[in-house]
Amino acid sequence: MTLNETPYRRRLWILFREFFCIALFVVGGGFAILLVAEQVFVRKRQWLRAGELTDMLALIQTVPGLTAGNIAIYVGHRVAGFPGALLALFAVALPSFIVITLVAVGFDFLPMDNVLFRGAFIGVRTAMAGLTLVVIFQIWRGSVRNKTQLTLCVLGTLAVLFFHLNPGWLILAGLLFGVIYGTGLRLPLPEPEDGAEMAGAPPRGERDGG
Amino acid sequence: MIILHLFVLFLYFGCLCLSGGSSLLQFYIDELVYRLQWMTMDGLGNFLAISQMTPGPIGVNLATFIGYQRGGVPGGLAATVGLLTPSLILMSLAVASYNKWRNSLLVRSLLFGIKPVTVSLVITAFVATLGMSVFTDQLPLDLWMLKLCGLAGENVAAPLPRIRYLIIPLFGLTVYLLYRRNWSIFRVIFLSAALGAAAQLLLEL
Numbered sequence: 001m002t003l004n005e006t007p008y009r010r011r012l013w014i015l016f017r018e019f020f021c022i023a024l025f026v027v028g029g030g031f032a033i034l035l036v037a038e039q040v041f042v043r044k045r046q047w048l049r050a051g052e053l054t055d056m057l058a059l060i061q062t063v064p065g066l067t068a069g070n071i072a073i074y075v076g077h078r079v080a081g082f083p084g085a086l087l088a089l090f091a092v093a094l095p096s097f098i099v100i101t102l103v104a105v106g107f108d109f110l111p112m113d114n115v116l117f118r119g120a121f122i123g124v125r126t127a128m129a130g131l132t133l134v135v136i137f138q139i140w141r142g143s144v145r146n147k148t149q150l151t152l153c154v155l156g157t158l159a160v161l162f163f164h165l166n167p168g169w170l171i172l173a174g175l176l177f178g179v180i181y182g183t184g185l186r187l188p189l190p191e192p193e194d195g196a197e198m199a200g201a202p203p204r205g206e207r208d209g210g
Numbered sequence: 211m212i213i214l215h216l217f218v219l220f221l222y223f224g225c226l227c228l229s230g231g232s233s234l235l236q237f238y239i240d241e242l243v244y245r246l247q248w249m250t251m252d253g254l255g256n257f258l259a260i261s262q263m264t265p266g267p268i269g270v271n272l273a274t275f276i277g278y279q280r281g282g283v284p285g286g287l288a289a290t291v292g293l294l295t296p297s298l299i300l301m302s303l304a305v306a307s308y309n310k311w312r313n314s315l316l317v318r319s320l321l322f323g324i325k326p327v328t329v330s331l332v333i334t335a336f337v338a339t340l341g342m343s344v345f346t347d348q349l350p351l352d353l354w355m356l357k358l359c360g361l362a363g364e365n366v367a368a369p370l371p372r373i374r375y376l377i378i379p380l381f382g383l384t385v386y387l388l389y390r391r392n393w394s395i396f397r398v399i400f401l402s403a404a405l406g407a408a409a410q411l412l413l414e415l
Contacts, residue, residue: 023266032395059305064224065227066230066294066297069298070230074301077301077302082302096266100264116410121259122409124262124403124406125259125342127401128259129336129384130385131398132332135332136329136332139332143328152323160240160334171331174327179319189315
């Protein structure tokens, strides 16, 4: 059934069910969720164009919010307007909410002195450091594109590390700098880069294939 | 009152949750660890580890967890709703006017300034995660790193000193698998958990 053939209520129900399952079964988030959402809503349901979600990656990554949440909002909007967006977002957050509440209740009873537990936690923290480094690699190319941006990035990093600058102020400073630089002084900005910033995204040519 | 506080706090985080949430960790460190002192860096490290191992997006998991710790189930709800509300509003507006704003000079200027500082925040979060894993014992370099990460003087649940010689290769391995081999985060996390447990067991035998 294509989108137009599906009654509105049924669309909402499918949105809820699919996003609930995506959030429940895809551990890790980010691009993993994008791929699964594409699989479900493009191939299985044929509600979205092929490659539509990867094309929207720039939007999904730019607007403040979690990647998974923004994907849900986008798909929900496309399929059923604002109520769809709300419902899809609710469905993405619900499994976390249930699982984490259960885990948090049991957290105090975890045997944290246990050798295996301690080791596993150190292991996962290490993976987290690796993951964060990979995120830096992934966003670097699209985010730091000339010397001005490099300077801004270095100064921001030093200010937070050594002077404990509040990250909110840093973002505000970056925002003001950008507006003054580009709109106020009309200095040339790098050409907008179409395309995915996240590693693992299929190259542009391959996206339309399926 | 704490519920309202949580909601407003996470509303603020939600507004500034750039680049798909990767800048969020630095906000948690700054607000929750330094300013409000609700938790230690070590505690945040444990929360993060659990959020990664459980189903659901990491950002939502972590918000629910922190909210729950402060205010029970209502606290978890307040934190989650707070975190996601700004994105619902902003994303809806953005979808509605996508074609109008995508090439506007103002938006391009905004992004020109915001993107590099987002990278800054991910870099500082990376330094902090190193402080939670690799640099957790008492060599001179470590003390300096710990100070940088705000862990100095804390009773860190330090692994045995020798585990670091296993942790550094493990760190390299995770980067290699994620970046070069395109392994899913899921597989990397569980491999690291298993290897970490094995390493600790080996060292304590």
